[in-house]
Amino acid sequence: MTEALDWNAQTIAEFRANEGRVGGNFEGAPIVLAHHRGRKSGRAYATPMMYLPHDTEPDIIYVFATKAGAPTDPDWYYNLAAAGDGSVERGTETYKVTVRELAGADRDRVYAEQARRYPGFAEYERQTAGVRVIPVLELKRA
Numbered sequence: 001m002t003e004a005l006d007w008n009a010q011t012i013a014e015f016r017a018n019e020g021r022v023g024g025n026f027e028g029a030p031i032v033l034a035h036h037r038g039r040k041s042g043r044a045y046a047t048p049m050m051y052l053p054h055d056t057e058p059d060i061i062y063v064f065a066t067k068a069g070a071p072t073d074p075d076w077y078y079n080l081a082a083a084g085d086g087s088v089e090r091g092t093e094t095y096k097v098t099v100r101e102l103a104g105a106d107r108d109r110v111y112a113e114q115a116r117r118y119p120g121f122a123e124y125e126r127q128t129a130g131v132r133v134i135p136v137l138e139l140k141r142a
Contacts, residue, residue, distance in 0.1 A: 011048040020091035026050065029118065033089040034063065034139070036079040046089070047076040051139075052114045059141035061090070062102070062110050066134050069127030077135055088139060096142040107136045 014022045015033060022031055032051045037044055054060035065077035080086050080099045087096045102110055111134065115122035128134055 008046075008048060012046055015048060015089070020089070022048070030061075032061065032063070032139075034076060034080065035087040035089070035094075036076055036083060037086075038075075039079050039082045045076065045079070047074075049076075050114075050118065051090075052110065052117070057140075061088075061139050062114070063137050063139060064111065064114060064121065064124075064134060065137070066121065066124040066128075069124035071128065071131045073132065073135060077137070080137060080139075081135070085142065086139070097139040098142050100138045100140070102136045102138055107133075110136050 011022055011026075011031075012033060015031060020031065021027075029050050030053065031048055033046045033048050035044065035046050049063050051061040051063050054062070065073050067074040081101055083099065085096065085098050087094060101107075111121070111125065115125060125134060
């Protein structure tokens with residue numbers, strides 16, 4: 001198992017054992033497990049990620065394709081964006097979502113709020129400056 005897959009498996013197990021909470025670097029942060037299918041393989045995946053809740057709509061969350069500041073987008077981003085839907089585990093609840101990519105001022109506003117709350121996201125943006133714009137996806141309960 002690769003290091004990233006091993007980390008994902010451990011985080012998923014911890015998430016499920018603790019009703020959606022994890023420790024370590026993500027202790028206290030809002031975490032969701034995004035379920036998606038590989039656009040090429042058709043395999044089912046679950047990917048843990050931080051999210052930002054919408055200010056007023058409890059059925060909308062935002063996720064960020066940072067890949068920890070890597071120069072390429074993560075595979076899960078391509079899978080969710082291509083499918084246009086998926087599901088999430090949030091706390092003890094699992095539900096279907098529709099997926100919409102944010103662009104322009106909407107994307108910038110949401111990303112800036114996440115970076116304000118979690119400064120590591122500002123660092124990811126700094127690392128990818130001039131290489132790629134980190135995608136932001138809106139996940140809305142279907």
